[in-house]
Amino acid sequence: MLRAFYAAIMLLAAAIPAAAQGALSVQGLGFPPGQVSTRAEGSGGSTADFDPLTPINPAAIASVGITSLFLQYAPEFRRVTAGSATASTTTARFPMFGAVMPMGGTWTAGFSASTFLDRSFETRSERQEPVGAPEDIVTVTERLRVLGAINDLRLAMSWAGSPKLRLGAGAHLFTGRNRVTLDELYSDSVRNANSTQSSLVSYTGFAGSVGLSFHPSRVIGFAVSARKGGELRASSGDTARATANVPDRISAGITYEGITGATLSGRVSRESWSSLEDLSGSAGAFDGWDFSVGAEASGPRIMQRIVTLRAGARRRTLPFGFNGEEVSETAFMGGFGLPLARNRATLDFAAQRATRSASGDVDERGIILSFGLRVSP
Amino acid sequence: MKAWPNLFRLLAAASAVAVLGSCTEKLDSSGVCAVLCPPLGGTVQNITIDAVALDTSVQALSGLGAETRLLLATRGDTLDARIILRFDTLPSTYREGTDTAKIITLVDSAILRLRLDTLSIKGGDPVTIEAYDVDTTANDTSTAAVLALFRPDRLIASLSYARSALTDTIDYPLPNAHVLAKAQTGQRLRIGLRAVSIGSSQISFFSEESGLPTRLRFRVSADTVIPPYTLTPFSKTPVDDAIVRNNLDDYTVFARRPPEGSPIDLEVGGIPPRRAVFGFDIPSSIIDSSTIIRATLLLNQIPYPLLDPTDTVFVLPQLSLAGAAVTDPVKVAQITTGLGIDTVKVRPGDAGVVLIELANAFPVWKQLKLADTPRFIVLRSRDEGISPLQVRFHSLEAAPALRPRLRISFTNDVPLGLP
Numbered sequence: 186m187l188r189a190f191y192a193a194i195m196l197l198a199a200a201i202p203a204a205a206q207g208a209l210s211v212q213g214l215g216f217p218p219g220q221v222s223t224r225a226e227g228s229g230g231s232t233a234d235f236d237p238l239t240p241i242n243p244a245a246i247a248s249v250g251i252t253s254l255f256l257q258y259a260p261e262f263r264r265v266t267a268g269s270a271t272a273s274t275t276t277a278r279f280p281m282f283g284a285v286m287p288m289g290g291t292w293t294a295g296f297s298a299s300t301f302l303d304r305s306f307e308t309r310s311e312r313q314e315p316v317g318a319p320e321d322i323v324t325v326t327e328r329l330r331v332l333g334a335i336n337d338l339r340l341a342m343s344w345a346g347s348p349k350l351r352l353g354a355g356a357h358l359f360t361g362r363n364r365v366t367l368d369e370l371y372s373d374s375v376r377n378a379n380s381t382q383s384s385l386v387s388y389t390g391f392a393g394s395v396g397l398s399f400h401p402s403r404v405i406g407f408a409v410s411a412r413k414g415g416e417l418r419a420s421s422g423d424t425a426r427a428t429a430n431v432p433d434r435i436s437a438g439i440t441y442e443g444i445t446g447a448t449l450s451g452r453v454s455r456e457s458w459s460s461l462e463d464l465s466g467s468a469g470a471f472d473g474w475d476f477s478v479g480a481e482a483s484g485p486r487i488m489q490r491i492v493t494l495r496a497g498a499r500r501r502t503l504p505f506g507f508n509g510e511e512v513s514e515t516a517f518m519g520g521f522g523l524p525l526a527r528n529r530a531t532l533d534f535a536a537q538r539a540t541r542s543a544s545g546d547v548d549e550r551g552i553i554l555s556f557g558l559r560v561s562p
Numbered sequence: 563m564k565a566w567p568n569l570f571r572l573l574a575a576a577s578a579v580a581v582l583g584s585c586t587e588k589l590d591s592s593g594v595c596a597v598l599c600p601p602l603g604g605t606v607q608n609i610t611i612d613a614v615a616l617d618t619s620v621q622a623l624s625g626l627g628a629e630t631r632l633l634l635a636t637r638g639d640t641l642d643a644r645i646i647l648r649f650d651t652l653p654s655t656y657r658e659g660t661d662t663a664k665i666i667t668l669v670d671s672a673i674l675r676l677r678l679d680t681l682s683i684k685g686g687d688p689v690t691i692e693a694y695d696v697d698t699t700a701n702d703t704s705t706a707a708v709l710a711l712f713r714p715d716r717l718i719a720s721l722s723y724a725r726s727a728l729t730d731t732i733d734y735p736l737p738n739a740h741v742l743a744k745a746q747t748g749q750r751l752r753i754g755l756r757a758v759s760i761g762s763s764q765i766s767f768f769s770e771e772s773g774l775p776t777r778l779r780f781r782v783s784a785d786t787v788i789p790p791y792t793l794t795p796f797s798k799t800p801v802d803d804a805i806v807r808n809n810l811d812d813y814t815v816f817a818r819r820p821p822e823g824s825p826i827d828l829e830v831g832g833i834p835p836r837r838a839v840f841g842f843d844i845p846s847s848i849i850d851s852s853t854i855i856r857a858t859l860l861l862n863q864i865p866y867p868l869l870d871p872t873d874t875v876f877v878l879p880q881l882s883l884a885g886a887a888v889t890d891p892v893k894v895a896q897i898t899t900g901l902g903i904d905t906v907k908v909r910p911g912d913a914g915v916v917l918i919e920l921a922n923a924f925p926v927w928k929q930l931k932l933a934d935t936p937r938f939i940v941l942r943s944r945d946e947g948i949s950p951l952q953v954r955f956h957s958l959e960a961a962p963a964l965r966p967r968l969r970i971s972f973t974n975d976v977p978l979g980l981p
Contacts, residue, residue, distance in 0.1 A: 207591035207598050213981045260584030265594045272593030277584045308599040309592040314606040316971045317856050327603050330589070365978040369603045371855060375904060377971075378921040380603075380853035384978035419980060426980055466981030487570055505981075534577060547597065554580050 207272065207308040208265045209512045209541045209549040213465035213505025214335065215304030218280040223257055223557025227520025227535035228479025229497020231450040234408035234438035235398060237285055237295070238559060241436065242396035242410035243341035243353030246295040249285040251561045257281040259555040267547045276305055283339075293343045301337040302504070304363050306330075316377060323377060326370040333363035335388045335417075351398045359390035359417055359431055390417030392431040404443040411435040414457075419464055430460035432504075436475070446483040452476070458504035465504075471511045473502025484521065493522040495535070507543040514541045520555070533557035604973040606855055613968035614859075616841030617957045619829040620892045622946050625806060626703055626834075627813030629947030630772040631679060633833065634691070634814075635764035636757045640868055641950060642818035643833070645767065646696060646708060647674070648811055649751040649778050650798040652744050653791060656782045669742035671790070672780035674734040674753070677768040682948065684870075686725050687761035691734060693719040696754035702800045705815040712756055712817070728765060741780055750798070751778070754815075766948060770795055770811045820868045820952075826959035827864055828966075831875050831943030832952030837895040839882070840966065842937040849928055852972040859918040859939065862964040863908065864954040871911025875943055875953045878905045881923050882938035895940045905944050908953045916955065920968075 210216040221230045222238035234242040237249035261276045283297030307330045316323040338360065343353035365384045371377035396410030414431025436454035454475040461470045479497025486492070496519045503512040520535030534556055541549040591598070623629060635643040655663045674693075694716040700707030718740050723732070736753070744751045757763055768774035778793040795811035816833060823829055829836040840859065848854070859879075865871070880898035888894055901922045908916055920939060927937050943949065956964040 207594065258581070260580065262580075262584070263591075265591055265598070267594040267597035270594045270596055272591035272595075273588070274591050275584050275586070275588040277587050305587075305589055306591060307589040308595050309590060310595040310599045310601065312601055315608060316606050317608060317858060317969060319608070323606075325603070325606075327601055329599070329602060363979065367602055367976060367978055369853075369855075369973070376858075376919050376921070377856050378854060378924070380855065380973065382853070382975060382978055386979035421979055464980060468981055492570075534573075545597075547594075554577065554584075556577070556581070 207306045208263060208274070209507050209543055209547060210263070210503060210514075210551070211304060211306045212503070212507055212512065213468035213470060214461060215302040215505075217302055217504060218259065218278060218300050220281065220299045220301065220337065222255065222281065223259075223520065223533035223535050223555040224495070224522055224531075226537065226555050227495030227497065227518055227522070227533065228450060228481050229477040229499045229516075229518050230475075231438065231452045231477040231479035231497055231499075232440065232448075232481070233452055233477075234396065234410055234436055235406060235440055235450070238283070238557070240281070240283065240295075240297040240299050240337065240339045240341070240355070241394075242398065242408055243295070243339075243355035243394055244343050244351040244396040244398045244410065245408065246285045246341055246353060247293045247343035247345035247351040248398070249287065249293060249295075252284070252286045253559050253561050254284045255282065255557060255559040257555060257557045259553055261551050261553045263549060263551040265547070265549045274306075276303070278303060291345055293345070295339075295341040295343070297339050297341075299337050299339070300334050301359060301361075302335045304334060305332050316371065324372045328368040328370065330366045330368075331363055333361060335359055335361040339394070341394075349400050353396050355394040357392040357394060357412070357431070359392065360388060362387040384421060386419050386421055386426060388417060388419050390431045391415035404441060406440040406442075408438045409436070414460060417461070417464070427463050429463040432460050433457045448481045450480070451478045456504070461504065468505040468507065469509055470504055471502055471506055473504060473511070475499070475501035479518070487523070490524050495520045495522070503541065507547065508545055510544045512541055512543040514539050516540070529561045531557075531559045533559070602976055604976055606971050606973055608969065608971045610860070610967055610969040611844075612965070613842050613844045614840050614958060614966040615843040617828055617838065617966060618891050619827070619836045619838050620895045622835035622837045622895070622942060625809055626705075627769075627806075627809030627811070628771060629814060629835070630769055631682065631766040631948040632769045632776075632812055632814050633764070633766050633950060634755055634757045635950070636689075636759050637762045637764060637869070639818065640820055641764070641833075642816065643764075643950070644709070644712065644757075644815050644817060645755040646810075646813050646815060647753045647755070647776055647778075647795050648797040649753075649793050649795060651796055652741070652749075652751055652793070654745055654748060656788065656791070658783065658785070658788055666742065666745050666782045668782060668784065669738040669745065670781040670784070672736040672738050672741040672778070674736060675777040675779055676732045676734055677774040677776065678728060678730050678732055679766040679768060679948070680728070680730050682764070682766035683725070683728055684765075685759065685761055685763040687759050687763060688722050688724050689728075689763040689765070690720055690722040690758040692717060692756045692758060693734070693736065694754040694756065695740070695752070697750050697752040702797075702806065702810055708754065708815055709817050712754055718753075736778075736780075738780070764950075769813075771809075776812060819950075820866075823864070823866070823954050826957050828861075828955040828957045830877055830941045830953050830955075831946065831949065833950040835943060835946040836952065837946075838941040838955065839891045839895050840939045840941070842939065842968065844927075844937065844968070844970075846932075848970060848972055849924065852974055854921050854924040854970060854972050856971040857920040857924060858969045859920055860967045860969055861916045861918060861955040862960070862966075863913050863916050864956060865913045866910045866952060866954050869910065870951055872909055873951055874907045874909060875949070875951045876905035876945060877908050877916075877918070877953065878942050878944045879903065879918050879920060880940045880942060881926060882940050883935060884938065886934055886936055894938050895942075898940050898942075910951055910953050
């Protein structure tokens with residue numbers, strides 16, 4: 186039985202030219218958490234272009250109304266299945282923090298730092314190698330550990346000249362680094378020396394974004410935003426390793442508030458991830474759509490506070506492929522928002538169940554919990 | 563509606579558990595590595611090269627008397643080792659009450675207190691230790707002159723010991739009159755010890771270099787209130803060389819020892835101890851751009867059956883840190899540091915290939931410039947200066963198949979960082 190299992194694994198491995206990093210979602214430069222706030226995430230991300238705490242549409246920050254600081258924590262519990270083999274991981278992320286500050290009656294400024302691509306994983310595999318004499322076969326344990334991310338630092342300004350129209354623009358600095366450590370551990374450490382190689386790759390890039398939100402009536406709203414990417418450079422020390430472009434993005438959202446106490450929303454986004462092709466290695470980078478729909482409604486009153494309930498769904502293409510093909514993600518979310526301290530703070534919570542799949546017999550499921558805290562000092 | 567608060571409490575509790583559970587990241591997804599984790603490291607390459615550019619054997623210690631053990635042996639036709647102890651400053655006076663310069667007129671209970679290395683004992687027969695007066699004005703380092711004094715008219719004491727009497731401390735009695743005569747005349751007391759046995763016998767005493775020197779102890783008064791004199795070996799000659807003078811406080815001389823090997827052989831251990839020095843010429847591409855997994859020095863051993871051929875010599879490889887300015891192999895063999903690896907057990911009587919692992923030397927060599935620090939490895943015996951055993955190897959002068967070679971297993975560095 187065990188032999189059959191190993192045979193199946195070997196066949197599977199042979200069938201899939203492996204270029205992976207232990208999970209579907211951390212291919213290439215890593216996993217995009219989405220850059221959406223916990224509040225927007227609760228409704229599938231469909232309100233991302235309207236949400237002042239989400240660093241996507243710079244026009245949206247004008248709707249914050251009051252100076253706010255915000256922080257997000259979003260651990261992911263992931264389970265990868267390849268044939269009959271499974272692996273479970275836990276990744277702790279602090280994907281976003283920032284501040285939004287109204288400046289007078291019409292202008293609002295905002296700063297945020299959010300995780301653009303998270304590349305954190307570790308793999309360990311074994312192989313046999315002849316070391317020394319030909320008959321001296323040694324087991325080599327290869328341990329690869331990658332930690333780091335590319336982050337999006339955005340400085341945005343928004344103008345709200347009328348209650349119906351808000352305009353905004355943002356400047357983005359993409360920065361971060363990946364520390365890669367490869368250990369090769371040999372059995373019989375008396376005769377063999379283990380090896381450790383490490384590398385630190387830094388990323389620097391720029392982009393600009395613009396956006397608007399338009400509310401022609403009390404019940405309906407539209408938002409459009411776009412980001413134009415500049416050069417993204419990868420370097421080790423003073424040496425440039427490779428260059429690519431920060432992906433362009435364009436997105437549009439709609440909200441409908443015609444039902445008392447409820448908001449329905451939808452969003453579509455197109456991101457040209459292929460501009461990262463030169464940095465993505467053999468994984469390949471794919472332009473991708475991102476669709477989401479969601480709803481937000483006033484819920485029960487708890488401790489004299491009205492709780493906002495949210496639900497949504499999302500389907501998107503992840504930027505980096507597996508085995509030369511796209512990896513898609515379908516997620517269902519739900520969450521709530523709880524006002525605190527006489528509405529000077531809000532605690533948001535969202536839970537997301539994501540399924541990722543690609544060609545071959547590899548599947549990945551993740552549960553992402555998201556905790557967001559907004560404070561108005 | 564009461565269900566809502568309970569639901570939220572439950573949700574809050576579950577969230578707290580999840581948050582606490584996520585505090586410790588677990589990124590390892592090795593479970594699916596059979597499919598999702600291609601090997602990154604390079605294939606191990608194994609090559610055997612003639613990397614030894616220089617080899618030689620050199621004297622291990624700084625000279626006569628530098629050893630930490632004093633060997634006393636009678637091994638038939640193979641080995642006859644004797645010990646010389648120098649007490650060149652015997653007192654002629656002692657203190658009694660307020661009289662600080664009372665002339666010594668009596669010597670009583672004169673003994674040599676010898677510290678025996680009990681692990682070194684070989685042979686089960688009783689051994690007789692003879693003591694000779696070996697004081698001479700001949701050249702200090704002339705062992706022949708000293709050996710010539712082991713003759714009957716110079717014999718001053720003789721005592722037999724059963725094997726069971728050879729404990730860690732031996733009190734060997736000396737003739738009081740002999741010590742008194744030396745003290746009263748201001749002469750040097752230089753004693754030579756020789757072992758005599760019907761069979762084969764070998765023992766070692768700790769030398770002054772070990773910190774446990776032999777002591778000469780005697781009383782100068784019948785009054786037990788007056789403490790006895792206790793002297794450690796001390797040589798007053800040669801007057802012009804303090805290092806040699808210190809070494810000659812106590813030392814071993816050989817009346818007979820195994821024949822030296824061929825000048826082209828490499829020797830490790832023995833009496834006097836020898837070290838083998840190897841200089842390496844390794845392609846810089848391997849040192850600079852590769853990760854060394856294993857490096858093995860392949861030596862062909864020459865059988866050396868004369869002395870305990872089935873005993874073990876613990877060969878210890880060491881890294882020489884001698885700079886390029888040091889060209890004398892003797893000094894190269896002295897400026898060494900450990901490699902952090904175990905000794906190699908070699909039996910003197912064996913033949914064939916002996917493997918010396920050197921992988922730990924390569925990270926050091928990678929850091930040091932070849933022009934500043936040549937790549938030398940030194941092989942020494944762990945029991946250098948203690949054990950007379952020696953192992954021998956073929957050198958570069960031997961037939962090509964028998965010469966030292968270096969087998970290296972390495973991987974090329976992998977470009978890391980980008981996916």
